[in-house]
Amino acid sequence: MQAQPLIAVSDVAAASRWYQAILDCRSAHGGGEYEQLTFDGRMILQLHRWDAHHHAHIGDPQCRPYGNGVLLWFWSDDFDDAVDRIAEARATVLEGPKENRNAQHREIWLRDPDGYVVVIAGPYGDVGM
Template identity: 35%
Template sequence: MIRSEVIIGVKNVPQSREWYKSLLGCKATHGGETFEILTDKDDNTTILCLHKWGVHEHSTLISPDVKKGNGLILYFRVDDLMQIWDNARNLYAVIEEVPHLNPNSGRQEFSLRDLDGYYVEIAQEAKQDGKK
């Protein structure tokens, strides 16, 4: 088994935790001011970790002053795209792209920025019967 557990640097872990919980309906399992683990509410799979800038001396998480996010897309597949879209609008999120059909993937998706400026892509999970 191989799984990725993405960790991003954030200015304020509690604020980012609440933002992602409100957007995705996920849950927090670690707690604290400097690190958080966000998991799927149904199966507890880790979906994203939040790490406060400048703590624990990780070389790539030293400073928020370096342009972050270049070459990175936080891509989430979800069961209910329109619920997440409503959540994003309720958060007054910075929207990069409104919901649309991506002709390459055949999925409905939209894009926004999180509190720290990371590019977040939300895509509708393919239906169980193989239809998009």
Template identity: 40%
Template sequence: MLSGVIRTETIIAVNDVKASANWYMSLLGCSNTHPDGDVFDQLVDSDGTILLCLHRWGDHEHPTLRSAEEGRAGNGLMLFFRVEAFDAVWERAQALGYQIDEEPHLNPFAGHREFALRDLDGYDVTICSMPDSV
């Protein structure tokens, strides 16, 4: 049996780490740990929990991050963020001016509100409300 806290720290490959960090910070209202990083950055919430790591394509020879030409960014991956301030994040998402795939709606299976959009590199991003804020 496992003990202690286990967290996932998702890393995605991006073309421009700074631009992607700025996009996610604008959307989620989070901050980053490597503001001058061109190769790597971590996006964190207000208590320092890592939400997402950004890694530039081709650096450090990680097998799955070698080249954007060797695979489609986000194939089989959905970035899913549960947020407390759902309406505020929706407003920020619209202000970013990027492709909205689904407008806010109630997901009857999960019991929360959600919307979906694409980030700068084409990753699918779903934002959902906390269960008690429907």
């Protein structure tokens, strides 16, 4: 089994560009209503425009913050490269980069353009480096 999270966004193309820059992933679908983002050929995230098609369970774009209680958590083999991409993209950093000794890795917490919280974590054992 593999998770394939889907988030609702206001601008699919802009969100796709942001996630591609931050996660070093690729577009596998493209379009203004729906997108699939992949890394090494595996889908890691789906983007869906709030008002495209009728999906009763996608949520309400008027309720903020989006994803309250849910974090989009990504693991990266190369945490330092991820931090460099985040700086280059001038992403909004909420916390870090920091060591999380409980999880035995480094992590950085961001806010995406739609307000979702995104965490990039390094590999297990990536502390004290």
